[in-house]
Amino acid sequence: MERIIQLRQAVDEAARPRSIVVLGATGSIGRSTAEIIKGADGAFTVEAVAGGRDGRALAQVARELGAKFAAVADPDGYADLKEALSGTSIEAAAGPQAVIEAALHQADIVMGAIAGTAGVAPTFAALAAGRTVALANKECLVCAGHAFMRQAAASGTRLLPVDSEHNAIFQAMGDADLATIEMITLTASGGPFRTWTADEIARATPEQALNHPNWAMGPKVTIDSAGLMNKGLELIEAHYLFGVEAARLDVLVHAQSVVHGLVAFSDGSVTAGLAAPDMKVPIAHCLSHPKRISTKARRLDLAGVGQLTFERPDFERFPALRVALDALRMGRGLPTVLNAANEIAVEAFLKRLISFHEIARMVEEACNSALADGLAREPESIEDALAIDQATRERARFALAGRAGAAVN
Ligand SMILES: NC(=O)C1=CN([C@@H]2O[C@H](COP(=O)(O)OP(=O)(O)OC[C@H]3O[C@@H](n4cnc5c(N)ncnc54)[C@H](OP(=O)(O)O)[C@@H]3O)[C@@H](O)[C@H]2O)C=CC1
Numbered sequence: 228m229e230r231i232i233q234l235r236q237a238v239d240e241a242a243r244p245r246s247i248v249v250l251g252a253t254g255s256i257g258r259s260t261a262e263i264i265k266g267a268d269g270a271f272t273v274e275a276v277a278g279g280r281d282g283r284a285l286a287q288v289a290r291e292l293g294a295k296f297a298a299v300a301d302p303d304g305y306a307d308l309k310e311a312l313s314g315t316s317i318e319a320a321a322g323p324q325a326v327i328e329a330a331l332h333q334a335d336i337v338m339g340a341i342a343g344t345a346g347v348a349p350t351f352a353a354l355a356a357g358r359t360v361a362l363a364n365k366e367c368l369v370c371a372g373h374a375f376m377r378q379a380a381a382s383g384t385r386l387l388p389v390d391s392e393h394n395a396i397f398q399a400m401g402d403a404d405l406a407t408i409e410m411i412t413l414t415a416s417g418g419p420f421r422t423w424t425a426d427e428i429a430r431a432t433p434e435q436a437l438n439h440p441n442w443a444m445g446p447k448v449t450i451d452s453a454g455l456m457n458k459g460l461e462l463i464e465a466h467y468l469f470g471v472e473a474a475r476l477d478v479l480v481h482a483q484s485v486v487h488g489l490v491a492f493s494d495g496s497v498t499a500g501l502a503a504p505d506m507k508v509p510i511a512h513c514l515s516h517p518k519r520i521s522t523k524a525r526r527l528d529l530a531g532v533g534q535l536t537f538e539r540p541d542f543e544r545f546p547a548l549r550v551a552l553d554a555l556r557m558g559r560g561l562p563t564v565l566n567a568a569n570e571i572a573v574e575a576f577l578k579r580l581i582s583f584h585e586i587a588r589m590v591e592e593a594c595n596s597a598l599a600d601g602l603a604r605e606p607e608s609i610e611d612a613l614a615i616d617q618a619t620r621e622r623a624r625f626a627l628a629g630r631a632g633a634a635v636n
Pocket residue numbers: 250251252253254255256257277278279280281282300326339340341342343345346363364365366389390391442443444445446447448506
């Protein structure tokens with residue numbers, strides 16, 4: 228009798244729609260998530276959405292998705308959110324604590340798609356509350372990878388990788404024993420400067436760096452991609468996510484962004500994850516995992532693509548990748564420092580306060596000075612990671628303020 232009840236519960240569970248919280252609902256990943264949810268024929272319901280400062284855009288996505296709760300991090304966005312939700316039963320809230328409240332709404336899956344380190348606290352709160360997290364926000368793992376992975380194990384919850392390379396690798400790995408994996412390779416598009424000289428890259432403008440050849444993404448990740456810092460952050464992300472050390476992680480430049488990740492095994496077999504460059508593919512995979520749903524995501528047309536090319540990354544023209552790889556190899560909290568300094572440097576580049584090649588230089592200086600004076604240490608907890616992050620930001624801002632010279636580009 229008990230077995231029959233269990234079976235019935237399992238059937239009921241499988242039949243009911245999955246409930247979702249979307250953190251970063253107004254961004255590039257957030258909008259693609261909304262498209263998947265709306266096209267999934269009632270397979271999903273949305274409990275809560277959260278955004279940064281655009282209350283009007285958040286209200287629109289909350290209405291589209293029928294969310295019950297909408298939280299905007301910046302209190303200045305509240306009036307717009309409240310006004311745009313009038314006449315609905317959707318509750319509006321504002322402030323960082325309200326974003327955490329959204330993350331803690333009862334749901335089957337939380338989509339972690341806030342840009343940057345602002346995503347760490349709410350995403351961690353969802354994980355600690357036992358939610359399955361579909362993780363787009365790579366900065367969570369770069370800033371506090373140990374804490375996230377430990378918490379996932381302690382809460383018995385899963386982190387499902389949304390980042391295209393990690394999602395492809397996750398699918399290509401299957402349930403392989405880690406000991407049988409010789410190498411995990413992440414591909415990099417090479418970004419808009421793949422064929423540029425070092426001098427040209429050094430003088431690149433924000434507009435040029437924001438012009439990614441294959442993906443339409445938010446500004447932070449697009450700038451990261453242009454200097455290959457994104458690939459460095461992704462190596463660190465892969466290290467924590469898959470539990471594989473730096474020596475078994477590799478990068479290949481693959482301009483077509485069709486093969487997103489590869490896994491080479493001890494018997495010589497290689498499996499790979501392929502898809503058209505459309506984030507709706509990994510988003511749908513994570514939201515429906517372990518099942519699959521039907522989507523209108525772009526289909527891969529290999530004959531149309533014609534040629535797939537692969538080359539080694541150039542560490543001279545793209546020093547950010549070397550700096551990130553060094554941080555991964557050295558550990559001791561350097562990924563946390565790297566992540567924080569990079570965010571400040573990218574912000575400064577976008578405000579034309581520094582030139583493109585100074586991003587990697589600033590980040591390397593932050594890592595070196597953290598090593599020299601003891602700031603770099605393995606963060607034991609999320610609070611510890613955020614304290615190192617904060618201290619690094621203050622130093623990086625101080626270094627920026629002390630820079631002679633006017634705006635560039
Ligand atoms: N875009 C992509 O294709 C990919 C992105 N990723 C990763 O996914 C994450 C999101 O990227 P992307 O969608 O491109 O970024 P976007 O800049 O497009 O969107 C960021 C989202 O985060 C919100 N946000 C910002 N600050 C806060 C905050 N303090 N609290 C709550 N919400 C906040 C923004 O709201 P508002 O607009 O109001 O500020 C917006 O909804 C990043 O970590 C990125 O590296 C990974 C792989 C691919």
